Amino acid sequence: MAHAGRPKRSTLADIAAQAGVSIKTVSRVIRREPVSEATRARVMQVVAAQGYRPITAPRSAAGDRSYLIGLLHLPPVSPFVAGLIMGAGKEARKEGYHLLVEACEVDDAAARTTWARQLVIQSNLDGIILTPPLSDDPAIGAMLAELAVPTCSIAPSGEQSSGPSVGIDDRRAAREVTELLLAGGHRAIAFLTGAEGRSTSMRRLAGFEDAVRHVEDARPQVMVGDYSFRSGFEAGQTLLAQKNGPTAVFASNDEMAAGVLVAAHKLGRSMPESLSVFGFDDSLIASAVWPPLSTVRQPMEEMGCTSVQLLLDGALRPPALHQAELRPHRIIAHQIIERETNGPAPTG
Amino acid sequence: MAHAGRPKRSTLADIAAQAGVSIKTVSRVIRREPVSEATRARVMQVVAAQGYRPITAPRSAAGDRSYLIGLLHLPPVSPFVAGLIMGAGKEARKEGYHLLVEACEVDDAAARTTWARQLVIQSNLDGIILTPPLSDDPAIGAMLAELAVPTCSIAPSGEQSSGPSVGIDDRRAAREVTELLLAGGHRAIAFLTGAEGRSTSMRRLAGFEDAVRHVEDARPQVMVGDYSFRSGFEAGQTLLAQKNGPTAVFASNDEMAAGVLVAAHKLGRSMPESLSVFGFDDSLIASAVWPPLSTVRQPMEEMGCTSVQLLLDGALRPPALHQAELRPHRIIAHQIIERETNGPAPTG
DNA sequence: TTGAAAGCGTTACCAA
């Protein structure tokens, strides 16, 4: 007995006795199943008075759900994942669910599918939230579809076909940033891509090109990075060493942008006077570099929250309709944050 | 029926039938209760063959534990908390437990206790991991003690009396860093404290003073910060503006150290040639600034892992001994990481 | 050392 003094919670039976109805009726009220209005009111009153909340363990023992939602990610817990955890956890709790944060420790792509499968089966997860780049793994998607486990993908690539998803409009965000730079008079603008495979980076690149395409005298330049600080640093050194180099650099994430900043420092470029830099993500790093980095913020908590809602609404709540059309992709509004690394293009 | 095709898991009954024993016996084997060696072997073989793992829901419905461990923290999910989540989650899973990550959304100190209490009762948590600064909240500690919920505190202040805890030896780590600086010839060394209330910062300060005390010609200087980038920046400006200012600055965390770095950049001080800077934590920021910051790493994953072990060993495993002496404080080895912001003191 | 039977608090099925 580890928990001697644990206070007794009231049960369905307690409520039923006090309200003068059967256990089953109380259960129906709690589960929002059809009950006469009068009875519902009476029961709800007792429920409120007792502060009753159903316990998940027996529910899931008897029923077919575990009230567990798994959030799958690759280590480490990045600031992005951290935000998702906050938002999803809060929303899940509100709905009587628990959020399980699961890190995939295996490197091999095939092993990942096995890992995810084990997880779903062992922990009996009711729903899955797939974070990037897991959200783009076709094998995991197929496995989850086969097991018929409701899944919500965070920021998946466009090609992903199954299930609901949530993300920002990367392409549009990138276009807006580029337009902002263009409006500031910048013409020689470099774009730094992230890891080759990552679709997000590709969409950001597309947005960059959307904006640049319409400006005759624009001199866009694209460099390949890998999302690391180091790759940003190296790209920065290369770019800024050019005789007629860019006056603005737009990196696909903050880490690379921080690398560019450092390269600029080393070469004695002042920001934003002689060079503008934009990042993406608004991670902690953005405010911990000098000058504070202009960037794009993804509302991560809202994304986490929304993903739980999609899971609950689309697959867990009404056990009825499973239409193929019901694959909503919810777009969350991004936010462009202008701090101190962007300004008008240097004249002359 | 949300989960049509969910594969059937094997149950105690299945194993029992195959092994030719009763359900209860299989249960005993699983729970590591006394069973004859022969029987145990036979049962284990079937268990292994079937890949059987007990489902937590019915266990907790029938028994007195929920197999849920709560990790309580204040928002946001900092890199420190993120590391704990990784380590604790992994270890919990290994032991058949689930980790619930819970963020406290309320600001008021009194409301926090209510929040934690609700959580424990509603979710029926078997154990609690308290992260700083929650680990120093006496009201929460008292409430948890009253409810007799096993609790493990992460990096609590020394005065904390109840329950096991885990942390690094902050005082010793700070002393070692200071000694390193001293050995490099630095004499004018400034120490930047964190938030007033935080005991960790006080212990680091004590370590700083331990080292400095034994050096006759040392010229230590202590400044008060609040763990923020901004406070580090301001302290840096003040310190470096002095005519005979410090040649080394040791900040109580990385964010403040990053602030010092920026101040140094602004004032044209080169690092590490004319100024050495040390941070604490080895957060993401440490590698995303220029030059890469020398710092102290806390093995956060290991701390998370250990906290779960302490919970399981000390309170959840053997329902027997509750001796007051059983309040282990496990010290995890820290790691001093010399990157590029520390070097010998400038000569002349 | 082992087993049979009675729960745990909920949901599910079928009848009233």
Place this chain on the structure above:
DNA sequence: TTGGTAACGCTTTCAA
């Protein structure tokens, strides 16, 4: 619209 009663898969109590 309601209410019995049988599960759910495990733990627990008590006997053998």
